Every structure is written in C-alpha cells, then in structure tokens.
Amino acid sequence: xxxxxxxxxxxxxxxxxxxxxxxxxxxxxxxxxxxxxxxxxxxxxxxxxxxxxxxxxxxxxxxxxxxxxxxxxxxxxxxxxxxxxxxxxxxxxxxxxxxxxxxxxxxxxxxxxxxxxxxxxxxxxxxxxxxxxxxxxxxxxxxxxxxxxxxxxxxxxxxxxxxxxxxxxxxxxxxxxxxxxxxxxxxxxxxxxxxxxxxxxxxxxxxxxxxxxxxxxxxxxxxxxxxxxxxxxxxxxxxxxxxxxxxxxxxxxxxxxxxxxxxxxxxxxxxxxxxxxxxxxxxxxxxxxxxx
Amino acid sequence: xxxxxxxxxxxxxxxxxxxxxxxxxxxxxxxxxxxxxxxxxxxxxxxxxxxxxxxxxxxxxxxxxxxxxxxxxxxxxxxxxxxxxxxxxxxxxxxxxxxxxxxxxxxxxxxxxxxxxxxxxxxxxxxxxxxxxxxxxxxxxxxxxxxxxxxxxxxxxxxxxxxxxxxxxxxxxxxxxxxxxxxxxxxxxxxxxxxxxxxxxxxxxxxxxxxx
Numbered sequence: 001x002x003x004x005x006x007x008x009x010x011x012x013x014x015x016x017x018x019x020x021x022x023x024x025x026x027x028x029x030x031x032x033x034x035x036x037x038x039x040x041x042x043x044x045x046x047x048x049x050x051x052x053x054x055x056x057x058x059x060x061x062x063x064x065x066x067x068x069x070x071x072x073x074x075x076x077x078x079x080x081x082x083x084x085x086x087x088x089x090x091x092x093x094x095x096x097x098x099x100x101x102x103x104x105x106x107x108x109x110x111x112x113x114x115x116x117x118x119x120x121x122x123x124x125x126x127x128x129x130x131x132x133x134x135x136x137x138x139x140x141x142x143x144x145x146x147x148x149x150x151x152x153x154x155x156x157x158x159x160x161x162x163x164x165x166x167x168x169x170x171x172x173x174x175x176x177x178x179x180x181x182x183x184x185x186x187x188x189x190x191x192x193x194x195x196x197x198x199x200x201x202x203x204x205x206x207x208x209x210x211x212x213x214x215x216x217x218x219x220x221x222x223x224x225x226x227x228x229x230x231x232x233x234x235x236x237x238x239x240x241x242x243x244x245x246x247x248x249x250x251x252x253x254x255x256x257x258x259x260x261x262x263x264x265x266x267x268x269x270x271x272x273x274x275x276x277x278x279x280x281x282x283x284x285x286x287x288x289x290x291x292x
Numbered sequence: 293x294x295x296x297x298x299x300x301x302x303x304x305x306x307x308x309x310x311x312x313x314x315x316x317x318x319x320x321x322x323x324x325x326x327x328x329x330x331x332x333x334x335x336x337x338x339x340x341x342x343x344x345x346x347x348x349x350x351x352x353x354x355x356x357x358x359x360x361x362x363x364x365x366x367x368x369x370x371x372x373x374x375x376x377x378x379x380x381x382x383x384x385x386x387x388x389x390x391x392x393x394x395x396x397x398x399x400x401x402x403x404x405x406x407x408x409x410x411x412x413x414x415x416x417x418x419x420x421x422x423x424x425x426x427x428x429x430x431x432x433x434x435x436x437x438x439x440x441x442x443x444x445x446x447x448x449x450x451x452x453x454x455x456x457x458x459x460x461x462x463x464x465x466x467x468x469x470x471x472x473x474x475x476x477x478x479x480x481x482x483x484x485x486x487x488x489x490x491x492x493x494x495x496x497x498x499x500x501x502x503x504x
Contacts, residue, residue, distance in 0.1 A: 144452045152452045154448065181447055182440060183444070183448075184439050190444070190445050194434075194449065195453065197427070198426075201423050202423055209413050210412050210413050210418075210419060211413065211419050212411075216410075216423075219371075219381055219383065219420055220419075222381040222408040224462075225456040226453070256484070
C-alpha cells in the first residue's frame with residue numbers, strides 16, 4: 001500500500017484548497033500548496049497563518065505546534081514541484097475538462113505510486129480519472145466547507161479505482177483526524193444529492209405561494225432542529241452557486257427536483273444572489289425580509 | 293385569549309395529557325373554538341374557529357369558494373414526525389379569503405401556549421411535509437440503490453449539514469407506515485414521482501395492514 005508522507009494540494013489559493021492544505025499539514029504531513037496564481041497563494045498563506053494564530057489564542061494548539069505545522073507547509077506555482085508527492089488532492093474549478101487536463105499534467109510529473117484525489121462535488125470520479133493513465137490511482141475525496149473545520153469527507157471510488165488506492169486514501173483521511181464515509185461515484189454523492197433538490201423544493205414553495213421565506217425557514221428550523229433554513233442557506237452559498245449545482249446535476253440525473261426553479265433563475269438574472277450582493281430571499285442591510 | 297376545545301377521538305397535535313387541553317374553557321366563554329377531530333360548526337361571533345388538519349386540505353371543511361360563514365375558519369396542524377412527540381411548530385392554514393383577524397387570533401392562542409407559529413396557504417403537505425417527504429423518499433431510494441449505508445448517509449447529513457439526525461433514521465423513527473400514509477396523500481394530489489411512496493414505506497404499510 002502507498003505510504004503517504006508528502007501531500008500536494010492543487011488550487012490551494014482558493015478557499016477549499018487552502019482548507020485542505022491546513023488539514024494535511026495539521027495531520028502531520030509535508031504539504032505542498034500549488035496554484036497558478038502567486039497572489040492567491042500569498043493570500044491563502046496569510047489566511048492560514050491567521051487561522052493558526054487563532055487556534056493558539058483559543059488554546060487548541062501551542063505555539064510550538066503551530067510553528068511545526070507551518071514549517072511543513074510549502075507553496076509553489078510550478079506543477080513540477082509536486083513530483084515529491086505521494087498523494088495529490090485537486091480542488092480546482094469544477095469543470096471536467098480542467099480537472100482532466102490537470103490530471104494529465106500530474107500524470108507526467110508525479111511518480112507512478114502517487115495517488116490523485118479529486119475534491120469534486122458534482123463530477124464523476126470515473127470521468128475525471130479518464131484524463132490520465134492511472135485511473136486505478138484516482139479517488140473521490142470530497143471535503144465540506146470550511147475544510148479546516150468540517151470533519152466529514154465523502155470518499156468515492158471510480159469504476160477503475162483499485163481497492164489498495166481507496167484504502168490508502170481512506171487511511172490518510174483518518175490519520176488527519178477526519179471522518180470519511182463511503183459513497184458510490186454518483187452525482188452529488190450523498191450530501192449534494194439530498195441537499196440540492198431539497199433547496200430547490202424550498203424555492204418552488206416560495207414561488208407557489210405556500211409561505212414566505214421567513215416562515216419556511218422558521219418551520220424547518222423549529223420542526224426539524226436544523227441550524228439554518230434552506231432559503232437562508234441558499235442566500236449564504238449564493239443563488240448563482242445553486243444554479244451551477246442544478247446545471248451540473250440535472251443533465252446527468254434528469255431528476256425534475258434537480259432542475260433550477262424559474263424563480264431562482266429570475267433572481268439570479270436580477271442580481272439577487274444572496275448575502276454576497278446584499279439581497280436574495282432576504283435583505284441584509286436591515287431587518288426587512290424580501291418576500292416576507 | 294381564551295379558547296374552547298371540541299374533541300372527537302385522538303388528536304395528533306394535542307395527545308391525551310397535553311397541557312394545552314387542560315387550559316380550555318367552555319365554548320360560551322371562549323373567543324376561539326378549536327375542533328380536534330370533530331366537524332366544525334360555523335360561528336361568526338368567535339374571533340376564530342380552528343380545525344385540526346391531517347393530510348386533507350382546509351377546503352374540505354370550508355368549501356373551495358369564498359363563504360362568509362367560514363371566513364374566520366383557520367386550519368392548523370402541530371408538526372409531528374410520525375410517532376415522535378409533537379414538535380413546537382404549528383402550521384396555520386388559510387384560504388385566500390380567510391380573515392386576517394382570524395389568523396392573528398389563532399396565532400395568539402398558540403403562541404401563548406409557547407408554540408411557534410407559521411402561516412401557509414392551503415396546499416398539500418403545508419410546509420414541512422411538502423419539503424421533507426420528497427427528501428426522505430430520495431434517501432430511501434438511494435439506500436435501496438446502495439449509494440451508501442444508512443449509517444453513512446445519516447452521518448453525512450449530521451456532520452456535513454449539522455442536522456440533529458439523519459433523514460433515514462428520522463423517517464424510520466417516525467414510522468415508515470406513517471410515511472407511506474403522508475406520501476400517498478401527497479402523490480394523489482401532486483401526481484409527481486417525487487412524492488410517490490418508496491418501496492420500504494410500501495412494505496411497511498402492507499405489513500401493518502396485514503397485522504405484522
């Protein structure tokens with residue numbers, strides 16, 4: 001079984017990639033953060049330093065432990081620097097062609113024993129793996145945002161993933177203190193397969209005049225004990241993101257619940273993207289709630 | 293606001309022993325009359341006449357078209373996951389022509405009892421069942437298709453979404469036969485596959501019917 005000592009993270013200048021790099025380094029592994037953008041890497045490095053500074057302030061780490069973790073973290077804009085990695089986790093833009101091209105490049109750079117893991121939330125692991133010559137060494141490893149705080153990882157073998165690869169990757173997530181769950185290589189795995197249609201149903205309920213967004217969220221939180229209602233959650237992740245998720249799922253599943261509701265598309269067209277634009281199903285410059 | 297209760301059989305919202313039942317007064321002294329399982333009698337002198345709903349539409353009690361005699365009638369259901377104890381949520385149901393004053397009177401009665409109130413239109417499943425039943429259906433179907441184990445599916449929702457429980461453990465705890473009853477009613481009205489009872493719920497309902 002592949003012994004993992006050094007981990008590469010592609011797309012480490014992004015929020016998810018930076019979080020995964022924290023998980024890897026905190027787990028005791030030499031971690032090489034790779035991104036094509038030096039600026040993004042620099043910004044992520046500052047955010048990482050701030051994150052660990054807070055961990056020390058809160059007593060979760062000693063300053064010596066923090067220093068040791070940071071000493072394990074390296075940054076590069078050269079993909080060839082990933083040649084030392086036993087495991088490379090990609091968290092680049094959610095686009096099949098981009099991920100396939102990246103794996104082809106990694107295939108060229110990395111030794112034959114290196115495992116490639118994809119953090120995709122919507123794409124097929126098998127299809128991503130078809131971009132390289134070692135599909136047996138490609139595995140799905142879907143972290144939740146923010147990766148440095150959320151323990152869950154959805155682990156998915158592609159059709160050609162070897163058992164040895166899956167076991168090695170699974171063991172690595174446990175060594176990092178994460179909680180892996182096994183799912184099939186299907187759109188959305190578990191989390192998004194259940195969440196995306198549910199959120200769409202909540203939007204359709206607003207559109208159908210069942211209740212106001214505020215009452216829908218209040219009902220869900222009170223009856224089910226959820227921390228956040230579906231419409232609050234959509235506002236948080238962005239209505240445009242919800243459209244993108246629908247566009248990833250619907251053509252593959254043809255599940256009508258996964259299709260973007262007309263109201264969602266109209267709100268995106270109007271620039272009502274949620275918290276990021278100050279208005280979605282709620283407005284965020286005061287107590288007024290849109291549609292309430 | 294004082295309320296009277298007219299009961300006939302068991303109530304899902306307020307089971308025997310619920311403190312809400314013991315605070316009721318005689319009808320002649322009440323501003324609001326609450327019907328639990330009993331046929332409503334219109335009474336325009338009251339601020340509101342409330343009728344407990346199961347899976348049926350409020351229009352079953354009031355008629356579809358505007359009728360002054362029923363303009364103060366408000367439907368309600370205290371959400372309950374099958375056999376679980378009732379939650380703190382009360383869904384109020386109104387027709388387009390229901391008087392605002394009646395809805396507000398209903399809200400006051402339940403809020404005074406420490407319950408949380410939301411208002412919804414007279415549509416099948418109200419808010420909660422309309423939204424969660426298709427999700428439970430999907431989870432049960434994905435389980436049958438071996439997407440993952442039940443333990444992993446429930447754990448994923450607890451860890452990934454912060455839910456207090458997973459969808460499959462929740463629907464099973466509430467009772468799959470009850471899930472069948474609700475989804476069958478929703479499927480009959482909406483007609484969309486998302487509401488169709490899943491295999492496991494059909495099995496549970498048949499076994500219950502056969503006394504197993």
